[in-house]
Amino acid sequence: RITPYGHGEYLLSAIDITQQKQLEDMRRDFIANASHELRTPITVISGYLEALIDQADKKMIPPLEKIQSQTERMTQILEDLIVLARLESKELPIYPDIVDLAELLQEIHHDAKVLDDGRHEIILSADQASIEGSRSELQMAITNLVTNAIRYTPDGGTIRIFCHSLRDTIQVGVEDDGIGIPPEHISRLTERFYRVDSGRSREAGGTGLGLAIVKHVLDRHNAALHIESHPDEGSVFRCDFR
C-alpha cells in the first residue's frame, strides 16, 4: 500500500498475508474434501431408498418419500458446494472462448420454460452481443438467476431475461414481478447460505448457494452484479460486463 504524506513523499507498507492465505486454502480444501466424501454415502442411501420405496407397503411410502426428498436436498447442497470450491480453487483464467450471449440466452430461455411448465410468462429480449468467457460458467450463473426468479415469483407472474448491449457495457440479467426483497437484505444475498426466508427457500428447493455461485462466476469474468428489488413488486438481478 502506498500512502502519500507531506510534499512529494510516500509511505510504502507491506504486510505478510501468507498465514491468512494458508487458512483460506485450508477452509476451502476442507469444504471441498468433506463434500466429496459425503457424496458417495448419499448416493448409496438414495439407491437403497429407491429399492425400499418399490417394495414398501402403503403405510411406509410417505415417510420414505420424505427421506428421499431430504436426501435429494442434501445431494443438491453438496453439488453446489463442490461447484463453489471448484470456482474458488481455479486460478483466474484467461478465456479464449467467445460466448454468443444471444444464443446462450435462447438456450436458457428454452430450458426455463420447460422447467417452469407454464406457471409464469417467461420473455426473452436479447440484443446481439458476445463476450470472452466460459460458456458453461455463464450458463450456470444466469440459470441460477432465472431459477430464483421462478422460485420467488408467484404463479401467473412475468419473468424477463434480457441482454442489452450498451456503448461500453453489456448488461445481462433477469427481471421478475415476484415477492421482492426488503432493502436490508440486499447487500448480504451473495453470502453462502444467506436467505431472506429460509423456510420458503427450502420449500422451493433452494440451497442458499445460488447467488454465491453467481458472484464467483462474475468475479472471474470481471463483471459486477447489481440487485434492485422492492417487496411485493419484484426484482432485477443484472450482470454488467465491461
Ligand code: ADP
Ligand atoms: P436460494 O437457493 O435460497 O434461492 P440464493 O443464493 O440463490 O439461494 O438466493 C439467496 C436468497 O435471495 C434467497 O433465499 C431469496 O431469499 C433471495 N432471492 C434470490 N433471488 C430472488 C428473487 N428473484 N426474488 C426474491 N428473492 C430472491
